[in-house]
Every structure is written in C-alpha cells, then in structure tokens.
Amino acid sequence: MAKINILDKKIYNRIAAGEVVERPYSVIKELIENAIDAGATDIDVTIEDGGKRLMRVSDNGCGISREDLPKAFLPHATSKISAVEDLDKILTLGFRGEALASIGSVSKATILSKTKDDEMGNIIVCEGGVIGDSDVYPSDTGTTVSVENLFFNTPARAKFLKASKSEETDITNIITRLILSHPDIAFKYTSDGKVMLQSFGGGLDEAIIEIYGYNTITDCIPIETEKNGIKISGFIGKNYFTKPNRTYQTVILNGRYVVNNTIQSSMHNAYAAYLMKRQYPFYVLKIDMSPETVDVNVHPNKTDVRFIDNQVIYSTLYSVVTKVLDGSAAALEIVKPNNYVPIDEGSRPIIPQKPITPDEIGEAHCDRPFVSGFNEELLDQTIWGRYNKSKSAEKEGEFEKAFGVADSHDDEPRELGGNKIDDIFAENKKYIAEMEAKKAAEEAEIARQEELKVEPEFKVIGQVLATYLILEKENDIYFIDQHAAHERLLYDKFIEEYKSGNVAEQTMLVPYIFRVNESESEFIIGKFPELRKAGFDISEYDVNEFVVYSVPVLLFDMDLKSFFDDLLSDISFKKETMPELIHDKIAMKACKAAIKSGKILSEDEIDALLKAMKYNTALRCPHGRPVTVKISRTEIDKWFKRIV
Secondary structure, X not given: OOOOOOOOHXXXXXXXXXXXXXXXXXXXXXXXXXXXXXXXXXXXXXXXXXXXOEEEEXXXXXXXXXXXXXXXXXXXXXXXXOXXXXXXXXXXXXXXXXXXXXXXXXXXXXXXXXXXXXXXXXXEEEEOOEEOOOEEEOOOOEEEEEEEOOOOOOHHHHOXXXXXXXXXXXXXXXXXXXXXXXXXXXXXXXXXXXXXXXXXXXXXXXXXXXXXXXXXXXXXXXXXXXXXXXXXXXXXXXXXXXXXXXXXXXXXXXXXXXXXXXXXHHHHHHHHHHOOOOOEEOEEEEEEOOHHHEEOOOOOXXXXXXXXXXXXHHHHHHHHHHHHHHOOHHHHHOEOOOOOOOOOHHHOOOOOOXXXXXXXXXXXXXXXXXXXXXXXXXXXXXXXXXXXXXXXXXXXXXXXXXXXXXXXXXXXXXXXXXXXXXXXXXXXXXXXXXXXXXXXHHHHHHHHHHHHHOOXXXXXXXXXXXXXXXXXXXXXXXXXXXXXXXXXXXXXXXXXXXXXXOOOEEEEEEEEEEEOOHHHHHHHHHOHHHHHXXXXXXXXXXXXXXXXXXXXXXXXXXXXXXXXXXXXXXXXOOOOOHHHHHHHHHHHHHHHHXXXXXXXXXXXXXXXXXXXXXXXXXXXXXXXXXXXXXEEHHHHHHHOOOOO
C-alpha cells in the first residue's frame, strides 16, 4: 500500500504560508514592499488589535489591472522576475510571488486597485485560499490591501501570536526600518486610531528626526563616499554618541533593510575604541553595490543576505568609519556638512508637575511614604480630624465644642480654644513629640539589647594609615577596611528598605523625560510594576516618551539617563533584571556614602562601627572585596624566622 500522498493544494498553501507569513509584522512588510515596488510615493498603514483583527496598506502606486487582479492571489505569480537569470540581479523588494497567495490562504484578504488607464477600480476577495470573482469598485489610482482575521482557519498558529501590544511593537519596528530605507516616500502609520509614525518623504535626515528626535541628528555625522565599487552614505553617530542596545542600528542594502553579521562586526569594531560596556554605536547606513555580488534569496524574510566576498565589505566599511571617527585628513572627502544645530534643552516647554488626586493618594501612594508628605496616622489628632469627627456627630453646637469656642453671641474677636491661632496645633505638636520620644526610647533599648548580645573576644588595637582597623583575637590579627565595612552596612540597610516595599519617594523639581524606540517602549512599560515598587513614579508622556516625576530617596542623586540606559541594555536578551540593576545602584550609593579611606576615626566611631558589624569578619563589600583580612600568629612568626 502506497504511503506517499500528494497533498491537496489548499493544505500545501497553508503550510507554505508559514514560511512567508510568520506573524502580522511579516504581512505588513510584504504589503509595503509591494507598494514600494509599485512606485508609490505615499503609503498609508492602518492596524487594529496588533494586526490580528485588521491590517490595511494603501498606496498611490501604479495599481493592478483588471485582467491581472485574479492572478494576484495565485502562488508563484509575480511581475518582478520572469527568468532564472533575474535572480542574480534582483533590484525589487518583492520577487518570490508568494506573499499575497500566502496571506490569502490564512486570512480574509481584499485587494482594491486601479491603474491610471482604468476608469474604475476593481476589487477581489480571497478568504482562506478561496479566490472570489473580481468586481468593479470606485477607487483612486493605486492599491489598497486589507487583511482581516489573520490565521482564522489555522487556530493552532493563531494561539501562538503574541499579545496585541507586542505584535504592534514588531509592526512599528519594521515600518520604522522601511521609513529609513525609503525616506523619499511619505508614510503614515495608525494603530487603533492613534497615529504612531508619520513621515513626509523629505529625505533621510527628516526621517531620522521623525523617528529618533531632532537632537539625534545633531549628534550624527553625514557621510557619503564610494570605495571598492561600494557606495556608502547615511548618518553615523559621533564617537561619543552611543545607545544602550543594537535596536538603533539600521543597514539599508540596495534599498532593502538587512541584518548581516559581517556589517555589524565591522561597524562595532570601528567604534570599539570609543565604547564602554553596554554601549553600542548609532547609525543609519545606506550601502549600494552590484546586486550580482550579494545574495538576497537566502530566506523568505529577505533580511538575511550573503556576500560573495565578506572581507571586501568588512574592510571597506571599517576603513571609512574609522577615518571619520578619527578625524583624519582623508575623512574630509567622506564627511558631508551637517546644518543641524542642537536645540537648547532649556528652551523646551516646562513640564507641569503631576497633579496628585485623592484617588491616587489612596491607591498608588499610601503604601509608599513621600518625603514631603504628611503622616496619615496623625490626621485625627489635628484640627481637621477633630472637625471631621464633629460633623459626623450632627449635634448642634458640636463644632464649637470641638474647637473650644465659647457659646457667645458677642461680636468681639475670639481666640480658638482660649489660645492664639499660632498655637492651634499645640496639642498635635505635643503628641508628635511624645511619639518621637517613645520611638527613640524603643530604638535605644533595641540597641542596648543588641550590644548585650555582642560579647566580643576581640581586642581593638587601633587604626593605621587612616584606613584600616586592627583587632587582635587569640593568636590572630585582623585588618578591617573601614570603607568596605561601612559600605556593606549601608548596603544592607538600603537593601532591607528596598525589599520592604516601603520605599520613600523624592519628588523631582523638574520631571525627567526620555525618548526611546518602539521595542524599548514596550520593555519599559513591562517594567512599570517593578519601577514603581522601587520608588519611581513613571508614566507615559507621549508616543515612545516617558516622564519620571519622582525617584527613590535612596537614589535621589543618581544619573537617570545612565540608569535607564543600563536598564535598556541588551533588552533582546533580557540579561538585566530590575532587582539586579537596583542592587547595583544601591551598591554605588552605599559606596559614595560610606566612610572614606584616609578619614581618622575616634575611639567612639571605631567602637560604633565594630558593634554595627557585630564583629563579623566574614563580610564582603557589595562589589565583592573582602572587608577583613586575617593574619595568623604562625604567619607572623614565619616572617621573623621564629619557625620554619
């Protein structure tokens, strides 16, 4: 009995679609590339629900004629190539003839198109691989492709789609690359009714400004040159202008966005002398070379390419970029004028302070004390608390009684409670003083009990070199690094406060605003719970922009740009977790606040430090350095040749 079956055409098409239609972003990529190949100068992209419910791409390109329209959804149907020889000199973005067929087999796809020679447009629908009849429909010159209910007939694949926001992020990323790849085309991209990106076809500099912000381009060097038959142009970041990850690197090869290890390695090595840990160069690089020297027919996504000679492309890029960064004489022929000047940050509009509503106080802030806030536990002890209680009593004259106002009908000025208004909080002040005294007594008792528990067997010799404490115990000598010891104590204290979830916040006088790309934006939003737990009051400010209103008191003097750059470093690998990063910042804080080397300590200060350590000689500082070094009597005797 035969075991090899010839698959039904519908089954085959659904399977084959998986190679082209991975997720919504791949649909958008294929449709936009078709629009570009059609000569479009204006492309409009609309998605809903991360592309799961709807994706629509409209263009003003050449359109599809009525007789060709039914062929559009057929497999292996393309207008881009006609012979095997064409594969060696591909200049169009699409060429396989698989995109529309694959999309139509796993969705409800509709094409509405009109050529300049047609009086009316034509429409055709393909649902689940079943192609309907074309019909006449009013339309402007160009093509609109709508894709609805992606993977409706392949539920196994549909359930592996990401969350809508993640799918939206991937779509935004690919549109970003296409805008940079084709800066002469006007793009408008809308997601769930919100305009995410819009460019006007004014060139690469305008596209960079639209995507990355105006000041980005002022930190870049425009370049243009030709070497070894390779044309190189675009914008590369100055040697000090770095980013926290590789998502700010774009390579456009013959008009196509590509990812290639050879190019990436060449650029990274060219910047290597200027990069610190977790820093990556910024560049939007346009490379044009003979299509016969590069193979784009490697993978259906067409972003992975191979070169006939990797060494040529590597050495050419490396040579050009290093000359520019070094500022050598040869760079004068490569560098082009940059007419953009930085905008003074002081000229930016003042950001209003975040208003704190009663609901926010109750829901978001009650579990974390603000430095400038009030003590809610004392509220009832104040005049306002007494007033609120008096209102609930609903007895005539209760207001006067609550405030000690005499029942008098004269018109003479009166004092509240028989005291001057300045003393109105005397009772509250007395209560606070009593509470503080009680707390101090409790802390003193705890300290006394802790001191009783510590029965050191150590004999304190003193301090040497204004840095080390020397202790003696039995037949051993201990050297204690006073800075490392104090640093570890402070670190433990700060970490305990952080882990308690009761981190005090410090409101910033000027909120901090930072801009990221789409991938980073999704990452930051995902970190909101951890950031807020750590004491950061952070919110979305605009598309891909965030504002920080307050920071944890422990870290109030931190460099926020550095902090968020570290958080965003290598986000694709998720190497850095929020707690680890916070711990690193706390360690730095403890290091800065600790007793410095070279400070002479009094006997009382030495005693206090050792008791706080509980004479624990096994401690290490947060950075891993030993706090204590022990030297035995035996070692000392060997030094003096007392023993062999």
